[in-house]
Amino acid sequence: MKKKLVIIGAGMASGRMLEQLFDAAPDAWDVTLFNAEPRGNYNRLMLSPVLSGEKTYEQIVTHDADWYAAHGVTCRFGEPVVRIDRAARVVHSNRSSAEYDALVIATGSAPFIIPVPGKDLPGVVAYRDLEDTQAMMATEGKDAVVIGGGLLGLEAAAGMAARGARVTVIHLMGHLMERQLDPAAGYLLQRDLEKRGITVHCKGATKAILGHDRAEAVLLEDGTVYPADLVCMAVGIRPETRLANDAHLEVERGIVVDDAMRTSDPHVFALGECVEHRGQLFGLVAPLYDQAKVLARTLMDEAAVFAPVQTATKLKVTGCDLFSAGDFAEAEGREDIVFRDPGRGIYKRLVLENDRIAGVVMYGDTADGSWFYGLMKDGTDVSGMRDTLIFGPAFQGGPSLDPMAAVAALPPEAEICGCNGVSKATILTAVAGGACTLDAMRSCTKASASCGTCTGLVQQVMALALGGAVAETPAGLCKCTDHSHEDVRRLIRSMALKSIPAVMQELGWKTVGGCHSCRPALNYYLLAEWPLEYRDDRQSRFVNERNHANIQKDGTYSVVPRMWGGVTTPAELRAIADAAEKYNVPMVKVTGGQRIDLLGVRKEDLPHMWNDLNAAGMVSGAAYSKGLRTVKTCVGKEFCRVGTQDSTGLGIKLEKRMWGSWTPHKLKLGVSGCPRNCAEATCKDIGVVCVDSGYNISIGGAAGMEVKETVALASTPSEDEAIAIILAVTQLYRENARYLDRLWKWMDKVGLDWIKAQIDDPATRAALVERFEISQSVYRRDPWAELSTPTETPRWAPLADLTLEAAE
Amino acid sequence: MTIFVDIGSLDDIPRQGARLVRTAQGCVAVFRTADDRVFALDDRCPHKGGPLSEGIVHGTSVTCPLHNWVFDLNTGAAQGADEGRVRTHPVRVDQGRVLIDASLIRSRNAA
Numbered sequence: 001m002k003k004k005l006v007i008i009g010a011g012m013a014s015g016r017m018l019e020q021l022f023d024a025a026p027d028a029w030d031v032t033l034f035n036a037e038p039r040g041n042y043n044r045l046m047l048s049p050v051l052s053g054e055k056t057y058e059q060i061v062t063h064d065a066d067w068y069a070a071h072g073v074t075c076r077f078g079e080p081v082v083r084i085d086r087a088a089r090v091v092h093s094n095r096s097s098a099e100y101d102a103l104v105i106a107t108g109s110a111p112f113i114i115p116v117p118g119k120d121l122p123g124v125v126a127y128r129d130l131e132d133t134q135a136m137m138a139t140e141g142k143d144a145v146v147i148g149g150g151l152l153g154l155e156a157a158a159g160m161a162a163r164g165a166r167v168t169v170i171h172l173m174g175h176l177m178e179r180q181l182d183p184a185a186g187y188l189l190q191r192d193l194e195k196r197g198i199t200v201h202c203k204g205a206t207k208a209i210l211g212h213d214r215a216e217a218v219l220l221e222d223g224t225v226y227p228a229d230l231v232c233m234a235v236g237i238r239p240e241t242r243l244a245n246d247a248h249l250e251v252e253r254g255i256v257v258d259d260a261m262r263t264s265d266p267h268v269f270a271l272g273e274c275v276e277h278r279g280q281l282f283g284l285v286a287p288l289y290d291q292a293k294v295l296a297r298t299l300m301d302e303a304a305v306f307a308p309v310q311t312a313t314k315l316k317v318t319g320c321d322l323f324s325a326g327d328f329a330e331a332e333g334r335e336d337i338v339f340r341d342p343g344r345g346i347y348k349r350l351v352l353e354n355d356r357i358a359g360v361v362m363y364g365d366t367a368d369g370s371w372f373y374g375l376m377k378d379g380t381d382v383s384g385m386r387d388t389l390i391f392g393p394a395f396q397g398g399p400s401l402d403p404m405a406a407v408a409a410l411p412p413e414a415e416i417c418g419c420n421g422v423s424k425a426t427i428l429t430a431v432a433g434g435a436c437t438l439d440a441m442r443s444c445t446k447a448s449a450s451c452g453t454c455t456g457l458v459q460q461v462m463a464l465a466l467g468g469a470v471a472e473t474p475a476g477l478c479k480c481t482d483h484s485h486e487d488v489r490r491l492i493r494s495m496a497l498k499s500i501p502a503v504m505q506e507l508g509w510k511t512v513g514g515c516h517s518c519r520p521a522l523n524y525y526l527l528a529e530w531p532l533e534y535r536d537d538r539q540s541r542f543v544n545e546r547n548h549a550n551i552q553k554d555g556t557y558s559v560v561p562r563m564w565g566g567v568t569t570p571a572e573l574r575a576i577a578d579a580a581e582k583y584n585v586p587m588v589k590v591t592g593g594q595r596i597d598l599l600g601v602r603k604e605d606l607p608h609m610w611n612d613l614n615a616a617g618m619v620s621g622a623a624y625s626k627g628l629r630t631v632k633t634c635v636g637k638e639f640c641r642v643g644t645q646d647s648t649g650l651g652i653k654l655e656k657r658m659w660g661s662w663t664p665h666k667l668k669l670g671v672s673g674c675p676r677n678c679a680e681a682t683c684k685d686i687g688v689v690c691v692d693s694g695y696n697i698s699i700g701g702a703a704g705m706e707v708k709e710t711v712a713l714a715s716t717p718s719e720d721e722a723i724a725i726i727l728a729v730t731q732l733y734r735e736n737a738r739y740l741d742r743l744w745k746w747m748d749k750v751g752l753d754w755i756k757a758q759i760d761d762p763a764t765r766a767a768l769v770e771r772f773e774i775s776q777s778v779y780r781r782d783p784w785a786e787l788s789t790p791t792e793t794p795r796w797a798p799l800a801d802l803t804l805e806a807a808e
Numbered sequence: 809m810t811i812f813v814d815i816g817s818l819d820d821i822p823r824q825g826a827r828l829v830r831t832a833q834g835c836v837a838v839f840r841t842a843d844d845r846v847f848a849l850d851d852r853c854p855h856k857g858g859p860l861s862e863g864i865v866h867g868t869s870v871t872c873p874l875h876n877w878v879f880d881l882n883t884g885a886a887q888g889a890d891e892g893r894v895r896t897h898p899v900r901v902d903q904g905r906v907l908i909d910a911s912l913i914r915s916r917n918a919a
Binding site for chain 1 (some may be wrong): 832833906908
């Protein structure tokens with residue numbers, strides 16, 4: 001008599017297991033197959049092409065009714081199993097029962113539904129089965145929101161976009177597919193998705209799904225609202241273990257199986273996404289098929305052992321080529337080989353460990369993915385081909401390539417600089433005419449003088465003509481790049497780069513995450529260039545700017561509240577005194593910038609102190625920032641017997657307009673009410689000295705490591721015009737100076753005449769003031785208030801205190 | 809075998825940042841990289857005692873905020889021309905929770 005085999009779940013894993021079983025032992029088992037879905041086994045991986053319209057459901061069916069009939073399988077489709085009676089060896093569905101000699105649980109996984117208000121509204125779907133897919137296929141011309149920027153979510157998003165939906169992807173993490181991709185590849189993927197009209201919102205936490213009778217919109221924690229006729233939750237899956245739990249089988253995260261795919265009950269087996277094997281869960285198809293093979297042999301009483309191998313990931317979105325396999329996290333003893341071709345949007349990264357490939361991430365060109373994957377799986381020693389490894393199998397064994405040979409082979413009419421249409425012949429002629437440096441080449445031919453991406457090539461052509469390296473190559477911004485500060489700024493502008501990963505990818509950064517030199521610089525350049533779009537990255541700031549206080553040598557901080565124009569009130573002084581006492585401030589000191597410094601504050605006390613000072617109406621004095629520091633004033637004509645103008649009033653006005661702004665280096669202002677210059681305005685970055693006839697504005701002073709006297713920029717009888725000139729020159733400095741250049745240093749580089757010409761032109765001046773105001777609409781705000789909220793305050797204290805546990 | 813103790817959620821540590829843990833053996837900085845790997849090092853630069861937890865994290869390195877010494881988070885070794893080493897501690901992430909070597913509860917002499 002045939003033994004009875006009952007299977008719960010007609011998915012891809014159990015389907016493959018049945019194929020193996022029927023091939024090897026066609027008559028051994030009498031099979032009953034339960035499935036909650038009202039259909040048999042189809043290729044779930046192909047739901048994405050069905051969604052996008054590239055395939056139909058019929059095309060992805062693996063086992064049709066004829067197949068089940070031919071193998072004598074009793075199909076109970078649309079019958080979810082509700083209980084397993086292990087004692088009696090009977091399975092009960094909602095309609096029928098079946099006895100078993102062996103039971104296979106293949107219940108797969110359940111989508112993880114994030115517990116937000118509105119999650120149960122009609123119009124909220126997961127992406128697991130054909131019903132979900134059909135709901136998403138009906139979104140043409142509608143708004144759809146996908147929560148989750150992983151593999152599944154992006155396939156859902158791309159599919160709906162191909163159907164004509166307006167799609168937004170909300171992703172909690174900083175970049176898409178963060179488990180498979182590093183930030184650079186994630187950025188390229190995001191760019192490609194955005195090109196096809198998909199909105200991508202990273203670092204977005206869903207707060208609620210809004211709607212009355214059905215989903216209408218998605219609300220994020222940051223207040224953003226996206227309209228949504230359909231919401232697809234694709235944040236993850238978890239093993240479907242409810243039946244096994246109820247049957248008291250051993251269940252951890254998944255149903256625990258041994259190497260033979262047997263559960264804690266010798267008559268019960270499990271495979272697929274519902275199982276946990278040696279602490280590991282499985283979501284990709286390759287290991288599931290291995291499990292199927294092992295289980296089929298186990299059921300035939302043959303010894304078989306499931307040993308999972310590494311698997312690779314490919315995204316099934318037409319036009320987005322990515323490949324990810326292995327482990328690409330940085331670690332001791334690991335090295336990266338990175339190849340970037342910004343123009344073609346290509347990124348390849350190999351992670352090597354002990355001369356073997358440990359991980360592969362590829363974007364844009366994944367043709368060699370399976371070759372690398374093979375080397376990784378086989379543990380091939382790649383030290384012999386390391387030099388050309390990244391170029392793939394086509395380059396192995398060939399002669400090594402000399403980049404100069406490639407340049408030498410270019411015909412004379414080959415275009416080197418695309419922006420200015422400069423050919424190789426033009427550059428060679430210019431070199432023959434004496435242009436031996438890059439600067440000289442730029443000024444006489446304009447080659448590489450616009451966007452700068454061809455700089456390296458221009459240098460190579462010049463080196464070819466000169467028979468050696470080109471002199472005076474501008475130094476790179478840091479060791480991570482050969483591009484100079486000026487090049488990076490120009491490229492951020494001309495290529496519309498709007499994030500740090502975008503800059504690093506497009507400009508070919510040589511390190512993975514930059515360094516302490518380039519990250520703060522890039523953060524500044526991006527926020528200065530794209531004030532409305534770029535979000536300040538706190539983690540790319542030096543400690544003082546990240547913590548909005550100056551760190552002292554013992555790790556405590558100093559706190560300086562703003563005193564507008566150096567003017568304070570008894571109430572403010574009382575609040576400062578109270579704060580000093582409350583937080584046991586060891587020193588209270590008057591600063592050179594006309595305010596009061598509270599020194600020696602513990603980090604965890606900072607938000608509490610700020611909260612107290614905020615309550616008294618005070619804001620951060622930004623005494624720590626590469627930004628507006630102070631506007632020092634004298635009392636002016638309101639009190640002083642020789643004062644000519646209201647210097648205090650002007651100082652306060654300037655500070656109220658400019659506070660919160662970030663600049664390449666610190667920016668200090670001074671306003672003196674008469675030429676006696678009590679506010680020492682002529683050693684500030686920008687100084688105003690009032691005279692009877694109006695205001696003399698001078699710039700470029702300093703009293704630091706270098707002492708500099710300001711030089712005259714402009715004079716005006718009007719206070720309003722004085723303010724406009726100061727805002728304009730500040731913006732000009734913000735837009736053009738190299739990060740960490742004080743104003744005088746920038747002035748020395750560009751020349752006072754050029755600055756004057758910009759400021760004197762009414763249209764240019766007005767545009768500069770307007771751009772300054774646009775930036776200030778974002779940055780004229782108090783960081784103390786934002787960082788001392790009930791959610792932020794605990795983050796200033798230690799994460800844990802293990803000394804307390806010891807005492808307990 | 810190392811015994812681990814829960815110190816908080818991974819989400820409590822900013823990416824490319826760190827949080828401080830007070831222990832019987834002094835302050836320990838727990839770092840989180842851009843790709844969610846976690847490292848624990850003594851929060852004290854061997855140069856002038858700078859708080860490494862306040863440094864800029866790049867790749868698997870951190871730069872001390874006081875004088876820009878750079879340390880490899882894997883080994884605690886100073887990079888480049890500088891010589892020195894910061895003690896590292898076993899730390900791991902399990903289901904979104906950060907766990908650190910429980911022996912840090914005791915002072916070194918008692919251990």
